[in-house]
Amino acid sequence: MTPCPSASGPQRCRNGGTDIFTPLQANKVAHHPCYSVSGHHHFARMHLAVAPACNLQCNYCNRKYDCSNESRPGVVSELLTPEQAVAKAQLVAQAIPQLSVIGIAGPGDPLANIGRTFRTLELLRARMPDIKLCLSTNGLMLPDAVDRLIEIGVDHVTVTLNTLDAAIAAQIYAWLWLDGERYTGRAAGEILLARQQEGIRKLTEKGILVKINSVLIPGINDTTMFRVSRQVREWGAFLHNIMPLIARPEHGTVFGLNGQPEPDAAALTAVRGRCAQVMPQMSHCQQCRADAIGMLGEDRSQMFPLSALPPRPQPYLPLLRQRARLHASLVSGGESDEPQACLVAVASSRGDVIDCHFGHADRFQIYSLSAAGVILVNERFTPKYCRGAGDCEPQDSEARLDDMLALLADVKAVFCARIGYAPWQKLESGGIEPCVEGAWQDVSDVLSRWWRQRRLAGEDEKTEKGAA
Numbered sequence: 001m002t003p004c005p006s007a008s009g010p011q012r013c014r015n016g017g018t019d020i021f022t023p024l025q026a027n028k029v030a031h032h033p034c035y036s037v038s039g040h041h042h043f044a045r046m047h048l049a050v051a052p053a054c055n056l057q058c059n060y061c062n063r064k065y066d067c068s069n070e071s072r073p074g075v076v077s078e079l080l081t082p083e084q085a086v087a088k089a090q091l092v093a094q095a096i097p098q099l100s101v102i103g104i105a106g107p108g109d110p111l112a113n114i115g116r117t118f119r120t121l122e123l124l125r126a127r128m129p130d131i132k133l134c135l136s137t138n139g140l141m142l143p144d145a146v147d148r149l150i151e152i153g154v155d156h157v158t159v160t161l162n163t164l165d166a167a168i169a170a171q172i173y174a175w176l177w178l179d180g181e182r183y184t185g186r187a188a189g190e191i192l193l194a195r196q197q198e199g200i201r202k203l204t205e206k207g208i209l210v211k212i213n214s215v216l217i218p219g220i221n222d223t224t225m226f227r228v229s230r231q232v233r234e235w236g237a238f239l240h241n242i243m244p245l246i247a248r249p250e251h252g253t254v255f256g257l258n259g260q261p262e263p264d265a266a267a268l269t270a271v272r273g274r275c276a277q278v279m280p281q282m283s284h285c286q287q288c289r290a291d292a293i294g295m296l297g298e299d300r301s302q303m304f305p306l307s308a309l310p311p312r313p314q315p316y317l318p319l320l321r322q323r324a325r326l327h328a329s330l331v332s333g334g335e336s337d338e339p340q341a342c343l344v345a346v347a348s349s350r351g352d353v354i355d356c357h358f359g360h361a362d363r364f365q366i367y368s369l370s371a372a373g374v375i376l377v378n379e380r381f382t383p384k385y386c387r388g389a390g391d392c393e394p395q396d397s398e399a400r401l402d403d404m405l406a407l408l409a410d411v412k413a414v415f416c417a418r419i420g421y422a423p424w425q426k427l428e429s430g431g432i433e434p435c436v437e438g439a440w441q442d443v444s445d446v447l448s449r450w451w452r453q454r455r456l457a458g459e460d461e462k463t464e465k466g467a468a
């Protein structure tokens with residue numbers, strides 16, 4: 001288990017000690033530009049603007065399009081269809097190989113546009129199997145969406161939660177829509193808070209990383225933010241991002257037009273400092289546009305207009321392999337010149353123990369083995385090779401096996417708990433070693449052992465060649 005590498009503040013205290021992540025969760029945090037200090041120096045993010053509608057009206061939000069010079073949440077230049085979004089993501093992955101995370105953050109609410117959002121996530125998962133997926137929502141529809149998000153393999157969810165109090169909520173939200181009914185005032189607040197709580201708890205119980213966004217609104221929710229921080233930690237969120245309210249008259253929001261003050265830097269720092277006593281705080285959020293692209297602190301969204309999309313996307317697998325090498329060098333502090341350095345794949349459900357049958361694995365963890373050590377690079381998703389006894393059409397499974405082999409073509413070995421005869425042979429004939437000796441053992445112990453043997457074998461080979 002690994003200590004929390006998040007931005008600032010104390011480690012969360014669970015299990016009577018420092019906060020802990022599974023290796024997989026730690027990797028997801030470390031490689032997310034928004035979640036870790038090291039991540040935001042190395043990795044880039046992209047927001048796909050596929051979700052125009054919203055089911056809630058916040059008094060600080062006005063979703064205005066066609067405003068390329070403005071960088072604030074909810075602003076986008078071009079709305080995308082799911083198909084355009086995925087084509088754009090592939091183009092960006094080619095131009096910015098540090099891209100590690102793709103998220104949907106509006107310009108409205110992703111879960112108020114459920115069809116467009118899930119179609120986009122499903123296409124991304126199928127066509128870009130190594131990308132981490134995330135989503136930012138007001139939480140109103142979250143309880144209904146959790147199972148589907150998990151099934152697709154969404155890694156991180158951000159929920160905006162500004163208060164725990166329905167009376168305060170009534171000052172922040174004008175209305176919400178749920179099941180064809182419009183609610184206002186305290187009734188709206190009560191519905192929203194109950195559904196946010198249910199959604200957050202469902203996600204954290206299933207091991208999904210949840211970040212909480214809160215907009216700091218002086219005179220409305222500033223004195224109660226500590227309670228929010230403490231409560232969301234209890235619900236299992238791992239990071240709190242308290243963002244300053246943006247409220248200018250020219251944005252046309254209720255708060256902007258009513259002269260609601262924005263917090264100054266000192267007030268924001270003071271609230272974050274207090275909340276950091278109970279919950280890790282994010283302090284480098286850029287309050288990005290809903291179509292932001294690039295490393296944090298830069299926005300290259302204007303370089304990728306729809307008009308720049310190629311008629312057909314480039315094949316992604318060569319790009320995936322190139323990105324794996326780059327990401328391995330980023331996480332291990334430079335490219336290795338050792339001849340034995342390599343990538344391997346592991347089938348593990350939680351990332352700590354080798355416990356998956358090759359045929360049942362729907363994702364593989366990719367590790368880099370080099371003098372820098374055994375380092376988790378990322379995950380690659382795949383349709384399962386074996387879908388149960390009723391689905392063993394030889395032709396179909398043969399095609400799935402070929403796809404898996406293509407996905408794993410750049411690894412030297414695959415570690416799993418068990419593997420059938422056909423995939424074993426296929427892997428071997430593709431130059432990939434199937435390894436089941438480490439079944440039910442600790443991933444890093446097994447990989448370290450295998451890596452030592454590989455190095456020794458390499459040295460023996462060198463000596464033999466020298467002698468000859």
Ligand SMILES: C[S@@+](CC[C@H](N)C(=O)[O-])C[C@H]1O[C@@H](n2cnc3c(N)ncnc32)[C@H](O)[C@@H]1O
Binds near residue numbers: 138
């Ligand atoms: C545009 S929203 C999209 C996602 C989703 N609809 C939500 O509200 O979480 C992204 C984030 O920007 C925040 N935001 C929107 N307008 C803002 C403003 N005027 N000042 C500060 N934060 C704002 C939202 O609260 C949310 O945390």
Ligand code: SF4
Binds near residue numbers: 054055056057107108
């Ligand atoms: S929920 Fe999000 S998109 Fe909807 S009004 Fe609020 S900030 Fe804007």
Ligand code: SF4
Binds near residue numbers: 284287292
């Ligand atoms: S808005 Fe904040 S959390 Fe979202 S991508 Fe930008 S920096 Fe990251």
